[in-house]
Amino acid sequence: MRVRHEGRGAVLAIVALLAAAIPGTAMASTSAAAPKPPRHCSFFYSTGATKCYGSFAEATHQSRSRAAGGDVIQATLFDGENFSGGSFTVYGSELCEKDGVVNFQINLPDGWKDVVTSVQPWGNCWIWLYPEPDLGGDRDGPFKENTSHVGDLMNDRTESVGLS
Numbered sequence: 001m002r003v004r005h006e007g008r009g010a011v012l013a014i015v016a017l018l019a020a021a022i023p024g025t026a027m028a029s030t031s032a033a034a035p036k037p038p039r040h041c042s043f044f045y046s047t048g049a050t051k052c053y054g055s056f057a058e059a060t061h062q063s064r065s066r067a068a069g070g071d072v073i074q075a076t077l078f079d080g081e082n083f084s085g086g087s088f089t090v091y092g093s094e095l096c097e098k099d100g101v102v103n104f105q106i107n108l109p110d111g112w113k114d115v116v117t118s119v120q121p122w123g124n125c126w127i128w129l130y131p132e133p134d135l136g137g138d139r140d141g142p143f144k145e146n147t148s149h150v151g152d153l154m155n156d157r158t159e160s161v162g163l164s
Contacts, residue, residue, distance in 0.1 A: 041112070044071060045092040045104055056087055073122040074104060074163050079115040082148045088112050090163065096125035102162035107133045116158040120146045128162035129154040135162050 040059035041052040053059040071091040079085040088108070096103045103125075108116075121127050126142035128135075129150060140154040142164065149155065 039111075040087045040089075041109075042089045042091060043106060043109075045074075045090065045106070046071060050109055059087065059089065074125045075122060075127050075161065076120040077112070077116045077127075077158075077161070078118040078120075079112075081117050083118050083120065083146070085117075086115075088116075090161070092123065092125075092163070095123045096163050098124070098164070100164070102128065102135065102164045104163040105135055105160060107160045108158065113159045114156050117150060117155055118146075118148050119143050119150060121163075125163040128164065129158040130160040130162065131157045133160050135160050 039052050039054070040056045041050055042059055043050045051059075071093060072095060073089055074092040074096060075090045076083075077088040077090075079087075090104070090106060092104050116129065119127050119129075121143060126144050128139050128141035129143070130139045131137040131154065138153075139162070140150065141162075143150065150158075
């Protein structure tokens, strides 16, 4: 009888060791970080200020009040496909001109670098995405219309944005 009891203890010890080593077990899941809730930010080109909110509705409502001084929405960037997840809306002082040059540019703040997946151009603007600050590196675009997925070249790689 004692042999059976020791055998059962050995089996339980092996199971415990395997549970600790196999991903997806209870032990591994306790160390996993909880996903960040989506955030919705507005950037005002005229002042350089960024303000973030807990919901898209709150961000657009608060930003519309602030933009009453004449700022216009030029672009909205999303960190999820199909315009989902968090949003980053760029407000500029005027509509973009179709003159062949970037009229407005922004280096994305920390937390928004390397997360852009879908985009919506506004204010007569076309959106150009760059993998480095200050419009550096190979650009992708122009994104002239709502784009539910920016494609493999710039998905989760954007660090600066040009608007033309």
